[in-house]
Amino acid sequence: MPPLLEIDNLYTQFFTSAGTVRAVDGISYVVEEGETVAIVGESGCGKSVSALSILRLIPDPPGRIVEGSIRFMGRELLQLSDEEIRHVRGREIAMVFQEPMTSLNPVLTIGRQLTETLTHHLDMDDDAARARALELLDLVGISDPDRRLGQYPHHLSGGMRQRVMIAMALCCEPKLIIADEPTTALDVTIQAQILELMKELTRNMGVALIIITHNLGVVARYADRVNVMYAGKIIERGTALDIYHSPAHPYTLALLRSVPRMDQPRKEKLDPVEGQPPDLTTLDEGCPFRPRCRYVVDRCAEENPLLEPVSEGHLSACWEKDRLRGPLKEAS
Amino acid sequence: MYKYIVKRVLLMIPTLIGAAVLVFFILRLIPGDVCELRLAGSGLYADPAEIELCRTNLGLNDPIPVQFADFVWGFFILDLGDSMWTGKPITFEIGLRFQLSLQVAFMATFVAVLISIPLGTISAIKQDTWIDYVVRVFSIAGIAIPSFWLGIMIILGLLIATQKFLGTPWMPPIEYVSPLEDPLGNMAQLIWPSVATGYRYSAVATRMTRSALLEVLREDYIRTARAKGLLEKVIINRHALKNSLLPVVTVIGIEFAFLMGGLVVTEQVFNLNGLGKLFVESVLNNDYTMTQALVMIVVAVFVFTNFVVDLFYAWLDPRIRYG
Numbered sequence: 028m029p030p031l032l033e034i035d036n037l038y039t040q041f042f043t044s045a046g047t048v049r050a051v052d053g054i055s056y057v058v059e060e061g062e063t064v065a066i067v068g069e070s071g072c073g074k075s076v077s078a079l080s081i082l083r084l085i086p087d088p089p090g091r092i093v094e095g096s097i098r099f100m101g102r103e104l105l106q107l108s109d110e111e112i113r114h115v116r117g118r119e120i121a122m123v124f125q126e127p128m129t130s131l132n133p134v135l136t137i138g139r140q141l142t143e144t145l146t147h148h149l150d151m152d153d154d155a156a157r158a159r160a161l162e163l164l165d166l167v168g169i170s171d172p173d174r175r176l177g178q179y180p181h182h183l184s185g186g187m188r189q190r191v192m193i194a195m196a197l198c199c200e201p202k203l204i205i206a207d208e209p210t211t212a213l214d215v216t217i218q219a220q221i222l223e224l225m226k227e228l229t230r231n232m233g234v235a236l237i238i239i240t241h242n243l244g245v246v247a248r249y250a251d252r253v254n255v256m257y258a259g260k261i262i263e264r265g266t267a268l269d270i271y272h273s274p275a276h277p278y279t280l281a282l283l284r285s286v287p288r289m290d291q292p293r294k295e296k297l298d299p300v301e302g303q304p305p306d307l308t309t310l311d312e313g314c315p316f317r318p319r320c321r322y323v324v325d326r327c328a329e330e331n332p333l334l335e336p337v338s339e340g341h342l343s344a345c346w347e348k349d350r351l352r353g354p355l356k357e358a359s
Numbered sequence: 360m361y362k363y364i365v366k367r368v369l370l371m372i373p374t375l376i377g378a379a380v381l382v383f384f385i386l387r388l389i390p391g392d393v394c395e396l397r398l399a400g401s402g403l404y405a406d407p408a409e410i411e412l413c414r415t416n417l418g419l420n421d422p423i424p425v426q427f428a429d430f431v432w433g434f435f436i437l438d439l440g441d442s443m444w445t446g447k448p449i450t451f452e453i454g455l456r457f458q459l460s461l462q463v464a465f466m467a468t469f470v471a472v473l474i475s476i477p478l479g480t481i482s483a484i485k486q487d488t489w490i491d492y493v494v495r496v497f498s499i500a501g502i503a504i505p506s507f508w509l510g511i512m513i514i515l516g517l518l519i520a521t522q523k524f525l526g527t528p529w530m531p532p533i534e535y536v537s538p539l540e541d542p543l544g545n546m547a548q549l550i551w552p553s554v555a556t557g558y559r560y561s562a563v564a565t566r567m568t569r570s571a572l573l574e575v576l577r578e579d580y581i582r583t584a585r586a587k588g589l590l591e592k593v594i595i596n597r598h599a600l601k602n603s604l605l606p607v608v609t610v611i612g613i614e615f616a617f618l619m620g621g622l623v624v625t626e627q628v629f630n631l632n633g634l635g636k637l638f639v640e641s642v643l644n645n646d647y648t649m650t651q652a653l654v655m656i657v658v659a660v661f662v663f664t665n666f667v668v669d670l671f672y673a674w675l676d677p678r679i680r681y682g
């Protein structure tokens with residue numbers, strides 16, 4: 028049986044006056060039915076673009092998916108007509124965006140924004156859609172749903188709005204939800220609530236989840252599998268356990284040092300990843316992480332390493348991946 | 360919402376007072392007065408005593424504060440008084456002209472809204488296609504071409520076309536008739552200036568619609584709507600247009616108010632007896648009462664139009680409605 032979603036060798040680029048931005052530069056990964064997959068990386072590494080590419084929501088111009096394949100339940104999404112992809116959007120694959128403050132339409136009621144998906148995709152009449160909307164608001168933990176339906180987004184707090192976004196995503200019981208940094212814009216205390224909610228709902232409803240984040244701490248608790256992205260490429264992949272306890276890429280290591288860890292003594296201060304993220308318009312044939320890398324060798328400038336196994340199901344794109352896993356353990 | 364309306368209405372008062380003070384004092388800074396002009400204006404000799412008598416009769420010799428109080432009080436009880444130049448009641452002088460200007464302003468607005476919103480929308484949706492280029496040329500031309508020149512071209516075009524096809528040249532009628540009496544005759548006169556001014560107006564509004572819509576289409580909530588799989592026409596009509604209309608409504612309001620008092624040259628071209636022409640004459644004649652009345656009327660139209668625009672805002676945007 029084929030996986031739910033299979034992305035193969037995907038390239039998405041933006042053609043701008045400053046040059047071609049190689050935002051997604053040949054990524055491949057799969058999502059199995061019902062599982063939670065994380066995509067982690069610094070801001071600007073192509074996470075959002077890779078997510079938007081799945082639903083073909085890349086603004087064109089300036090962007091375009093130039094190569095690759097995205098198979099969803101056996102269908103090639105990149106081959107679908109505009110009409111066909113619209114039936115996938117919101118119905119089979121739904122999205123939750125980063126900015127709850129701006130992702131809801133300020134001039135339409137919450138009710139309208141919830142029910143329009145239902146009437147559009149599921150041909151519900153107004154009463155049925157309203158009943159379902161009430162049910163959904165209740166499900167995502169919004170109190171007094173009857174009143175909320177008539178309210179506008181500015182009446183709601185950020186956390187509430189993100190709950191509404193989640194309710195919207197769940198509307199048509201999709202097979203897959205893509206959540207693009209769903210908690211980055213929220214208060215720390217709310218973040219955990221929202222993540223728990225998503226975890227619980229997707230598990231109960233058997234929905235697969237792609238969760239995008241720049242916070243490895245989030246990943247450890249919520250993801251079955253993790254893809255670490257750097258400069259448009261996946262540079263390490265493994266289970267949450269692999270990534271957290273035996274990282275095999277210097278970038279992942281650096282990321283781990285930048286988040287607080289429960290399983291280690293508290294350090295004086297966290298190290299952000301040193302150096303600047305690379306300019307995606309001027310990538311060369313070498314490894315894009317080498318200017319910031321502590322383990323750099325001559326070969327890194329000549330050839331960009333491919334994603335290759337270090338153990339069963341754990342892959343890394345680093346020439347020094349084997350050396351990395353030995354001495355580092357001792358050092359930490 | 361109720362509070363919002365009350366606030367807007369109260370805000371009109373200081374604007375009107377400010378305008379009254381300004382026009383009253385600025386007029387009196389202009390050298391000469393209506394009596395000199397009337398009696399000795401064309402270089403004739405006039406008896407100073409006669410001029411003095413005229414001044415006394417018109418109240419120009421009263422102390423300034425008394426004159427000001429008279430003016431404000433008159434406006435307050437809606438008695439605008441008589442024209443200092445013609446001696447006839449100002450309401451009589453203004454009546455028909457106001458009706459004419461109001462009608463032209465309404466018709467031009469109608470033309471402009473009818474053209475600009477669909478055109479601006481198509482242009483934004485089809486950005487950088489030939490449709491967009493055609494619309495942009497149309498609207499840039501509209502902004503570049505003065506209304507009076509377009510008016511002249513329209514009149515010439517009418518003359519030439521009627522000469523050619525009917526045998527006799529035809530010009531729009533000059534005499535104003537109320538649309539209630541003779542709708543056809545009324546239209547035959549006013550449709551042309553409405554089109555001439557409406558074109559420029561629609562050009563401004565088209566560009567505004569286009570750029571506002573383009574901006575809204577880049578908003579996150581439009582991406583959300585796309586991710587929901589909605590039809591493109593639903594995304595435009597339900598999610599984008601209402602948000603992008605805010606600046607368009609502002610432009611429409613400003614242009615409408617401008618048409619009520621600023622149509623001097625176009626009125627000349629079409630030989631219309633509108634407010635603009637009366638305005639110029641009253642200033643040239645130092646006809647204080649008339650100029651004051653006209654300024655206050657135009658300001659009142661501006662203020663009222665703004666109020667209507669604010670109501671539209673509240674209707675379009677719940678953040679204002681509940682703010």
Ligand SMILES: Nc1ncnc2c1ncn2[C@@H]1O[C@H](COP(=O)(O)OP(=O)(O)O)[C@@H](O)[C@H]1O
Pocket residue numbers: 041043048050068069070071072073074075076077086089090307
């Ligand atoms: N509409 C666009 N036009 C040009 N460049 C873009 C556009 N959207 C994204 N990019 C570029 O693509 C790269 C990846 O962006 P993104 O996927 O948003 O990063 P993130 O990992 O933070 O989500 C960035 O370098 C960004 O500048």
Ligand SMILES: [Mg+2]
Pocket residue numbers: 071074075076207208
């Ligand atoms: Mg992003």
